[in-house]
Amino acid sequence: MRSFAMAAIVLIASPALAQEASKPATYSTELTGAEGTLGQVELADTPGGVILHLSIPAGALKPGMHAVHFHEKGDCSDAPAFKASGGHYNPTGHQHGILTANGMHAGDMPNFMVVEGAKTEVELFNTQLRFSEDPAPLMDADGSALIIHEGTDDYQSQPSGDAGTRVACAVISKK
Numbered sequence: 072m073r074s075f076a077m078a079a080i081v082l083i084a085s086p087a088l089a090q091e092a093s094k095p096a097t098y099s100t101e102l103t104g105a106e107g108t109l110g111q112v113e114l115a116d117t118p119g120g121v122i123l124h125l126s127i128p129a130g131a132l133k134p135g136m137h138a139v140h141f142h143e144k145g146d147c148s149d150a151p152a153f154k155a156s157g158g159h160y161n162p163t164g165h166q167h168g169i170l171t172a173n174g175m176h177a178g179d180m181p182n183f184m185v186v187e188g189a190k191t192e193v194e195l196f197n198t199q200l201r202f203s204e205d206p207a208p209l210m211d212a213d214g215s216a217l218i219i220h221e222g223t224d225d226y227q228s229q230p231s232g233d234a235g236t237r238v239a240c241a242v243i244s245k246k
């Protein structure tokens with residue numbers, strides 16, 4: 072006689088356990104220029120860093136490359152100089168610049184391009200920052216500011232990349 076081994080196949084019906092990606096905290100703020108609102112900034116706090124999205128209408132900034140950094144204080148009250156925002160956000164005590172051996176500031180980021188007659192949409196990812204986690208929380212006691220400069224960051228001149236005048240400022244702080 073042939074014996075048949077019976078294989079029991081057990082199907083376990085389990086509820087869909089597909090994990091939803093947790094939604095990042097987001098923050099929205101206005102960019103202020105010399106004469107008022109100049110654009111919008113959207114931030115998202117992710118496990119790996121902060122995503123930054125800039126939306127700037129055509130004509131609001133001069134065409135060409137511009138430096139953008141996070142500066143140390145959430146204060147844009149002194150337009151058009153925007154010096155109240157302090158220097159670059161640098162809680163870890165590094166030198167300025169992506170090209171500097173002992174760089175870089177937590178607030179350092181690549182330059183972006185403004186094209187004549189076109190709206191500017193820029194997305195940047197900064198892996199050194201978080202909204203409120205150490206070592207570089209944007210929303211610390213005095214907040215921080217996003218600053219756009221008239222010129223280009225050379226990624227090595229101290230203390231701020233020779234990026235020229237500040238032309239726009241956005242406050243980032245705990246609400």
Ligand SMILES: [Cu+2]
Pocket residue numbers: 138139140141142159218220231234
């Ligand atoms: Cu700057």
